[in-house]
Amino acid sequence: MSMDIRVEELKDKSLWEPIPESEKMGAEALTAPQVTFWGDVWRRFRKNRLAVIGLVLLVIILLFALVGPLVSPYPYDKQDYNAILEPPNFAHPFGTDYVGRDLFTRVMYGARISLAVGFLAAMVQLVIGVLYGGISGFMGGKVDEIMMRIVDIMYAIPILLIVILLMVVLGPGLVNIFLALGFFYWLGMARIVRSQILTLKEEEFVLAARVLGASTKRLLLRHLIPNAMGPVIVTVTLNIPNAIFTEAFLSYIGLGVSAPMASLGSLASDGVEYIRTAPWLMLFPALTIALIALAFNFVGDGLRDSLDPRLRR
């Protein structure tokens, strides 16, 4: 700016007006709006077609399993000897079984059990697994050493075999399945959370927080656990189908829920005997298991891609 400003120019009134909003610096909006981490994750998740399909599928399955039985005209154990082994039709969309029970309703109840098992597996991982791994990783030293040896030993034991044995001893039943699964399903998660916490502990932002005098509780709850959440969520989603398969497998070999209650595994197992005459008895429960697993796998894969910043495209 030159210094020789003439007085007449200064008298120009417009110079003393505030500039209109539109001419201010940065008004051309060169900066993007502030996006939170989760907003960013959701944006990337939404772009993944399979992930969105999985999410929609999951909502449909939830409605099918939770609301379906309430509106279905047939109870799951109602036998109808006038409608034995009917192929899928208008009254019975999935057909009927060998005592005339409506398969559509029975599959709904089976899906309920599958989802309950999936929910339980998620809870066990989130509560026991995250706490165990978090404490082990945060404490370090001897405590970590002992806690991880225990996990190592339990990890080396073939879970499925012990679950089968437990079910043989405890007897069939949903509560026993929950107990047997709950006993083991947190192991993998504990390992993942521990390694996350170990890496995060060395990060500079944690050191900074510590230097600023943050308490242990604040460090854990505000800095370490939220930053470890990404892999935790992905692991939970991708492990849910495993738990669902295990329950279906146990029911399939006759160790699951007891008749007349039905799980997708026991329905598929019953259906195998009728595969020549009434294939729908096996196909519909089997397809339902596959769809549930598929939905969780799609969502889990989508979450992994959208939560991992290194994969940002």
Place this chain on the structure above:
Amino acid sequence: MGRFIVRRLALMVIALWVVVTVTFFLAHMIPGGPFDREKPVPEAIKKNLEEKYHLNEPMWKQYILYLNDIIHGDLGPSFKYPDRTVNDIIKESFPVSAQLGFWAVLIATFVGISLGSISALHQGGLIDSFSMFFAILFISLPSFVIAPIFQYIFGVKLHWLPVANWGSWEHMILPALSLALGPTAVIARLTRASMLEVLSNDYVKAAKARGLSGLRVLIVYALKNALIPVVTYLFPLIAAIFTGSFVVEKIFNIPGLGRYYVTSIYNRDYTVILGVTVFYAAFLILMNLLADITYALLDPRIRYE
């Protein structure tokens, strides 16, 4: 490295001991004795039987005897079939399971690695999208769903292959495929992911820049390093295929160990359940150990204290 293997071995022995102990005490929690039948056995015979199987001894002594038997490889008798021991059953049926498992592992590794490599080379292309979609689909199908569907399509509807039973090579195709499908999908995904990582390395770019053909770069330079995660999956894969065979052998009526195991669960033949569980556990724990060791041997980036 040596210390690492010793530590893993120690872990394996402890895990085995835990399994054996848990099975022993679980067995004693089972309500009713092994000789409680619908028709009561005369008191004298029952006493003789109990003496023969040491059931009249105190618990700790039975436990020591049981441990001693297992260390000597004796898995005990079958209470349902008194003329056979668990060892007889395993000797007879495990080779069948092993044969079936061998083909399933072979199919899974060969098809999985090929599909994964092709997908990685054409990342984002049509082949990639298709095979990854089918991979996730097959991961979502448990073998007890795949097996009956195969049985229905290829056996009942098309009459291409026998519906069930065991004998000729044709009987093996459907069960081997049912077992292999899920692991194939897992291997394809593993190969693709690690191949993509390897392909972005400078030495691969350098090889391409020198004008080597895509196939040569893939086989000579990329595959070797990309296969490390796949090789380490091989032993868990063998374990997975063996547990998968519980149901597949039952569905296809194959006289393997898996079918015996499931049948003994149906029949509540407790001694067979226990014996086979210990056998399977030892087998799977050994697979875990081999997986850890190959991982340590193959990947020099991993160091063990």
